[in-house]
Amino acid sequence: MRYFEQHIRRVTPYTPGEQPKETDIIKLNTNENPYPPAPGVRKALQEMDYDLLRRYPDPAGEPLRSAIARELHLKKEEVFVGVGSDDVLAMLFLTFFNGDRPILFPDITYSFYDVWAEMLRIPYETKPLDQNFTIRKEDYFGENGGIVIANPNAPTGTALDLSALREIIERNRESIVIVDEAYIDFGGESVVPWIREYDNLLVTQTFSKSRSLAGMRIGEALGCETLIRYLNDVKYSFNSYTMNTTAILAGAAALSDRAYFEETRQKIIETRIWTAEKLRELGFAFSDSVTNFLFVTHPVVDCEALYVALREQKIYVRHFSKPARIAPYLRITIGTKEEMEALLGAIREYMKKEGAL
Ligand code: PMP
Secondary structure, three states, X not given: XXXXXXXXXXXXXXXXXXXXXXXXXXXXXXXXXXXXXXXXXXXXXXXXXXXXXXXXXXXXXXXXXXXXXXXXXXXXXXXXXXXXXXXXXXXXXXXXXXXXXXXXXXXXXXXXXXXXXXXXXXXXXEEOOOOOOOOOHHHHOOOOOEEEEEOXXXXXXXXXXXXXXXXXXXXXXXXXXXXXXXXXXHOOOOOHHHHHOOOOEEEEEEOOOOOOOOOOOOEEEEEOHHHHHHHHHHHXXXXXXXXXXXXXXXXXXXXXXXXXXXXXXXXXXXXXHHHHHHHHHOOOEOOOOOOOEEEEEOOOOOHHHHHHHHHHXXXXXXXXXXXXXXXXXXXXXXXXXXXXXXXXXXHHHHHHHOOOO
16 A cells, blocks of 8 residues: 555535425425525625625625624624534534543434544544433543534434533633533523533534524534633634635524524424324324434334335435434434425325335
């Protein structure tokens, strides 16, 4: 093998959910929002000064950064913006996980965490969730190099009790604790106000889910000024102009329409509650979700076979074969009521055919 071949940074990449090219499908596999972005986003894009594209964007993401700060009642120095929360989380791993002690996260969680750890050569250990897919807080009380907790968790859809989360942060004042709040707007309780109490806490959020802007790639980290300064130092040393002008303006416009945000997120919560009830009537079992998806299994139906059958009907949901513990589950994004009716119809048909109904 040649020298360069021996020294390539080889990685096993993250596997994103499928993005099929056909348009006549029901897409419930990547937790996108079924509703369009706020009308103000279209207006902001249409009215954008074309000449702005000639220039580099603001490296700090203004005016988006200040708009997020206003929305969350923070100072702009406590806000960091990036190209989706994936970009922001990768920057956090690069900046803060630079020691010898292993970082900790659950065995069942967002499957990008171990990919970043592998790619950046960060030692890590996964801690198994209990049989109800809940974090055992004691697992996080020992020595570690940092902690990453998605709250609510994905793909399980459930939230950790806030007193347990607080205890984990308090017992780890020597380490950075990242709380990934990608799904917080669908029923969870945010710990953003805690960044004023804990100078070892960083919270990430995204515009991809509750703000319907997955295609724009906008995410943010919130933390004390000192941590955000360290984060900016690394980001500016890597690529100063990550967010483009269009995304910065679109993100700021999305925040200014609070009524639309409330209306669409309430519709998704209502549809989730309705879909959960219907799936339970069909015998599916699952914990209550506080996200825009349900993580379901069935005592009789083979969920992987169901996933394949739904796909043939052009209904895409997500199935994870790893870890083995979640192979009997499907993760179903909450779409419009009509989309969920079509899904339930297809599931009923399948169950009848299989003699499970
Ligand atoms: N965190 C979690 C838990 C997620 O499920 C996702 C969505 N794939 C992300 C972060 C990243 O989302 P985005 O990069 O679109 O902000």
